[in-house]
Amino acid sequence: MEKRPLGRTGLQVGIIGFGAIKLPGISEQEASDCLNLALDQGINYIDTARNYRDSEEKIGKAVAHRRDEYAIATKSSARDGDAMTEQLNTSLRNLRTDRIDVFQLHTVSTRDIWEQVRAPGGAYEAALRAREQGKVLHIGVTIHRELQVMAEAIESGLFETIMLCYNALDSENVGTEILPMARAAGMGTIIMKPLSGGQLCRPLEQRTPGLGGPDAIIAGALRFVLQNPNVDCAIPGMQSVREVEENVALGESFAPLSAEEHEELIRLIGEFAGEYRYGQRCLRCGYCQPCPQGVQVPEVLRAGDMLRGYAEELKHLALDAWKAITVGPEACVKCEQCLDKCPAGINIPEQLKSVQELFKGYREV
Ligand code: SF4
Ligand code: SF4
Known part of the structure; x- marks a missing residue:
């Protein structure tokens, strides 16, 4: 090399x-x-x-x-x-x-x-x-x-x-x-x-x-x-x-x-x-973890990116990733303690909510 x-x-x-x-x-x-x-x-x-x-x-x-x-x-x-x-x-x-x-x-x-x-x-x-x-x-x-x-x-x-x-x-x-x-x-x-x-x-x-x-x-x-x-x-x-x-x-x-x-x-x-804009995509660095409520932020955002980005025949992988999450967006109390830790500048509570909505729209979860 x-x-x-x-x-x-x-x-x-x-x-x-x-x-x-x-x-x-x-x-x-x-x-x-x-x-x-x-x-x-x-x-x-x-x-x-x-x-x-x-x-x-x-x-x-x-x-x-x-x-x-x-x-x-x-x-x-x-x-x-x-x-x-x-x-x-x-x-x-x-x-x-x-x-x-x-x-x-x-x-x-x-x-x-x-x-x-x-x-x-x-x-x-x-x-x-x-x-x-x-x-x-x-x-x-x-x-x-x-x-x-x-x-x-x-x-x-x-x-x-x-x-x-x-x-x-x-x-x-x-x-x-x-x-x-x-x-x-x-x-x-x-x-x-x-x-x-x-x-x-x-x-x-x-x-x-x-x-x-x-x-x-x-x-x-x-x-x-x-x-x-x-x-x-x-x-x-x-x-x-x-x-x-x-x-x-x-x-x-x-x-x-x-x-x-x-x-x-x-x-x-x-x-x-698809279209990508800085501050909207999670880098999976995990710096926002641990969340005091236990919300698995990187896993949730990853599942959301998979559902948005994968072709139709691969979307089942996004659903699998979503189902494997044990503490998801519903546990977020919007305390915003994670915001300063995120190097990508993501509004984490907002993104969690948007992923939750996305999965609701895709299939009953
Ligand atoms: S805003 Fe939500 S995800 Fe972020 S630390 Fe608070 S409870 Fe956890
Ligand atoms: S800190 Fe930001 S970029 Fe890193 S895993 Fe959490 S949400 Fe994703």
């Missing part, structure tokens, strides 16, 4: 990294199978976060004995220094390592958070201290929205890497404005949600490798991201051996899209996903 320098960090990373956000959804053994296969097949960058539930622990158990074969990136959402230090120490323990290659300030997506982390005694100061102590080798930042905050974070010169949402559905101005700025500043660029949080994927059982359709969308969407010369690495989330194999194969055969292929990709996405 092609490797690219991760900005000025000195790391050389494969163009496909392992996004570990989905590991909480599988068993320890399955996680171990995926991670070890990924390393065997040349993936050398693993990205996780303190708040991806047991993702860090699973990585530590599965591959800590192969620590020199991969760079580990994790993230902390702590905003003050003491909490950041505590979270970093937990990450080191979980990952069974003495160093984090890329330690990222997580979801610095609003101006308020940007001010908090830079304030005296804030998270950035703690990350700097950790770098001086050798616990952290490079400091990065992840930002889901607010182009202005992205620009300021780049211009500040405080970070060596930046992780951003960028994909064929949701390229906004990130591709044309922000990524070139990051490149000019010598920062490593890591792309989260290259498949738009799975929205560009059909369920595995519905795919037919090599015959176009949904697989063409996945392949095309990854190529769309990787052909941007200002992208170093994309980290699709993986939770099965088959997904690891597919992503590695795509990384190994990567070639930029021709003009015709690009046009075809946009046409396929248009058919597949």
Whole structure:
């Protein structure tokens, strides 16, 4: 797999990294199978976060004995220094390592958070201290929205890497404005949600490798991201051996899209996903969880996206997903505690209600 320098960090990373956000959804053994296969097949960058539930622990158990074969990136959402230090120490323990290659300030997506982390005694100061102590080798930042905050974070010169949402559905101005700025500043660029949080994927059982359709969308969407010369690495989330194999194969055969292929990709996405607007689609990050009422927000919004986006013959999958939800929109008391946590800026109570209505209209539920 092609490797690219991760900005000025000195790391050389494969163009496909392992996004570990989905590991909480599988068993320890399955996680171990995926991670070890990924390393065997040349993936050398693993990205996780303190708040991806047991993702860090699973990585530590599965591959800590192969620590020199991969760079580990994790993230902390702590905003003050003491909490950041505590979270970093937990990450080191979980990952069974003495160093984090890329330690990222997580979801610095609003101006308020940007001010908090830079304030005296804030998270950035703690990350700097950790770098001086050798616990952290490079400091990065992840930002889901607010182009202005992205620009300021780049211009500040405080970070060596930046992780951003960028994909064929949701390229906004990130591709044309922000990524070139990051490149000019010598920062490593890591792309989260290259498949738009799975929205560009059909369920595995519905795919037919090599015959176009949904697989063409996945392949095309990854190529769309990787052909941007200002992208170093994309980290699709993986939770099965088959997904690891597919992503590695795509990384190994990567070639930029021709003009015709690009046009075809946009046409396929248009058919597949319908009209898309930022702030209306869930990225499945799970940051809104846990809800105090137990509402399974990502699962509800996923079922809604499936019902809206899937062809008629696949809508039964949306109904299955809807029926598997144990605490749905009816339990939402509109407390709005989740609103500030959502990096996509979704009005969650409103969207929950709209999905509830959607399923009522489709079939008696
Ligand atoms: S608004 Fe609804 S979904 Fe959000 S935290 Fe409150 S009860 Fe949970
Ligand atoms: S609603 Fe927002 S916070 Fe919750 S999973 Fe979706 S994108 Fe993430």
